[in-house]
Amino acid sequence: MKEQLKTIWKVFRMESSLVFHDSGVLLIFFVAAIVYPILYNFIYYNDVLEETPVAIIDQSGTAASRRYLRKVDATPYVSITDFCTDMDEATKLMKKRKVNGIILIPSNYNEKLIHHEQATISTYSDMSAFLYYKNIVMATNYVMLDEMDEIHLERYEMLGYSGEEAQQFINAVPYEENTLYNPASGFGAFLLPAILIVILHQTIFFGICMVGGTAREENRFNTLLSKEINSRGIIAVVFGKALVYLLIYAVLTAYGLGLIPYIFNMPHIGSYGEMLKLMLPFLLATIFFSLTFGTIIKRRESGLILFLFFSLILLFLSGFSWPESNISNFWRLVSYLFPSTFGIQGYIKINSAGALVSEIPRDYLGLWAQTGFYFLTACVAYRFSQIHGHKINAIKQKIHKVRAKTIANRFGIDEKELLDEGDYAPDEVNNTDNSETTDNTEKAD
C-alpha cells in the first residue's frame, strides 16, 4: 500500500512537471479553457433575435391592411424597413440581404374580409438561417390571431351574438402557456451550457493527447512509460496521472461552470453541491477516456489535427439540439461512449432546469459507469504499452550487448566495463540519436 502511494506521488510529480513545462499543453488547458467561455459569452450576449428587417408589399392599401402591418411592426420579432410596390422590388432587397423576409398583402384583402370570406396573406422568408423564418412566422401569426379575434367579434355581432356569448364561440378552449427553463427562448441560454461542457471535455482530451504524443516522440524507446515506472503497479500510474488533471480541472470547472454563468448571467439555477456531484464523475470519466486514447496518439499535434472536427459531432450527439428522442438507436449507442453526452445532458438538467442528481440517474450513473470502464481501458492500454516498451527495451539491450561484444573483441577491452557504462536512460540520449528515432517513427507511420 505504502509502495503504491509512493508510486502515485512519483507519477504525479513527473506528470505535473511534464504538463507545466509544456507550453503547448498549457495553451490548451489555460488559454483555451479560460478564453473560450468568455468569447462565446460575448458572441451570444444578445441572444434573442429581435426586429428582423422585412419588406412590405401592401397591394390592398386599405385601413384593414394598414392596421395589420402596424401591429406586425409593433411586435418585437420584425421591423418593417422597406415599403415596396411590387414583388420584383422586394425580391431585389432580399437578394441584397437588406431584408430577410417579405410580407405581401393582396389587393383583395379588404374585400374578402368585408364579404366574410377568407383573406390570404403571403410571407416569404430567407431560409439561410432558421431564426429569420421563426421571427417572421411568429410576428405574422400572432398578429393574425389578434386580428382574427377582432374580426370574429365584429362578425358575431352582425349575427347577433356579442360579449361573453361571442367569446364562447371564438375561444371555447383557451390555453395558457408556460415556457420553462429558458423563458426568453434565448439562443445563448440554449447553446452555451452545452458549449461549456464540450470545452472542458475537448481541452482535457487534446491536452492529454499532447502529453502522450510528446512522451512517445521524445522517449527513446517510443513508449509512454519511461523505464523507471515500467516495473511498478499500473493502477498507481494511472491514478497518479489522473490526479494531476483532476486537480487542474477542479479549478477550471469551478471557473467555467461556477464563475462564468454567474458573471454573464447565463442560466444558473442549479445548486453548486449538485453540480459538484455530477462533475466529479464527468471529469474522471473524461480523464480516463483521454488517457486511454492518448496511448494511441503517436505525435503531439496528431490529436488536434485528427479529432478537432469531433467537437462538433459530440455537440450534436449529446442531443441538446436535435432532440434525443429522434436520434437513431445506432447513434444513440455511439453517443453513450462519450462522457460529453451525459455531461451535457446532466449539466443542462441541473444548471438550467434545477434538477437534483438523484432525479437524473441515467446521466449520473452513466458517468460513473464510464469512469469505471475507461479506468479499466486506461490500465489495459498502459499495460499494453508497458509490455510493448519492455519488448523494445529487450531488443535494444540485445543490440547493445552484441555491439559491446564486437567492440570489446576488436579493441580488447573488458566487455562488462562497456555494459556498465551503457546503462541508458532516456535523458542520456544525444541529439543525433533522437532525430534518428523520430525519423524511424515517421516511416513507421
Place this chain on the structure above:
Amino acid sequence: MSFWKNTKAVFQRELRQMFARPIYVFAPIIVMAFTFVFFLTFFQEGVPQELPIGVVDHDHSTMSRRVVREFNAIQAVHVNKNYSSYSEARQDLQDGKIYGFVEIPTDWYANVGGNKRPELTIYVNNAYLLGGTLSYRGMLTLGNLASGAYERIVLRMKGVQEDQLMGLLQPIIIDAHQIGNVYTNYGIYLLNLLIPGVLQLLILLTTAFAIGYELKSKSSKKWLETANGSMIAAMVGKLLPYSFLFVILGIGSNVILYDFCGYPINGHEYNMMLNMILFVFSSQCMGIFAIGLFPILRESIFFCSFYGILAFSLAGFTFPVEYMHPVWSGLANLFPLRHFFLFYSKEAVFATGFAGWWPQVIGMLAFGFFPIAIYKRLENALIKQNYPLK
C-alpha cells in the same frame, strides 16, 4: 520560366513526402467521409417528428381522452405518458424525457359544455430550444384545432351555412413560403455549412502542419533550396497538391449534396464550385498566415484550431451575425466561412448570380494579403530555423 521549374521541383518533393506518410492524405478524406455519413444519417428525418410529450389528465372524461388521441394523430408530437399529477410530469420535463406537457383541469369537459371556458395549461422546456419549440407548436396547433372544432359544432347547430363557416372560423390565413428550404429541413439548413466548416478546419490544420513540420524537423532549408531560394515557388509548389485534394473534396461534397441528396439549389452548381475553389484558396491563405505568425508548429496548430472553431459561430448560419455586437459582425469578415455562407445564401437560396455575390469573390480573394503580411517573418524562420522545436 525558372519559377515554374522551381515550383515543379517543390511540387514533386511534396508529392513524395505526402505518399511517404499517407496518413496526411487519407486523414482529410476519412474525416470528410465520416462527417458526411454522420450528418446525413443523423438528420435523416429532416424535421424532428413525434416528439415525446405528456398529458396530466385531471378530467378523465371522453373529451380529455380524445385530446390524447388527437395528439397522437398529428405528426409533430406523441403522448408518451399519462401523468396522474403535475409534479410527476414536471420531473420528467426537467429530466428531458418529455419536451412539454398539457394539464387538463378537473371538470374540463363539463365546463366547456357549460360555456365557462376553462383553461388548458401548456408547459414547455425551452432549454432544449428545438425540441421545446417544435413540441410547443404541436400542442398549440391542437389547442387551436380544438377551439375551432367546438366552434364549428356549435355554429352548425345554430344553423350557420357551410360556406360562411370558414370565413367565420378563420377570416385570415397565412400562406408561408420558405425560400431555399421548402420543407424547413434541418439537414439542408445545417449540412450546407457544416460540411465546408469541417473542410475549413482540415485545410487550416493541414496547411499549418505541412509548413510547420518542415520547421519542426529542421528540413525547411532543404525545402527552400529545392525551390532555388524562391519563397513563392516554395509555397505554391508545396501547397498546390493540397489545393487539388481539398478542391476535389469540396466539389465532391457539392455533388453529393446537390446531385445525390437532391438538396435544393436555386442558382447554378458551377457557381457553387467557384465558391468552393475560392473558399479553399482563402482557407489555405489563413493557414499560411497562422504558421507565419507563429512559426512554431504547436502554436500555429493551436491558433488554427481556435480560429477554425470560432468560424462556425461567426459564419452566422445558426445565430445571425448582424444581431451580435458590431465588433463580432466586423470580425466575422475575417473568416472564409462567413464569405462562403454569404455566397451560398445568394447563389443557392436566391440565385442572384454574379451581380449578387461579387463582393464575396473580392472578399475571399483578399485573403491573399494575409500571407503577404507575414512573408518576411516566415522566410526568416525557414532560413534561420531559430524557433523552439517542440
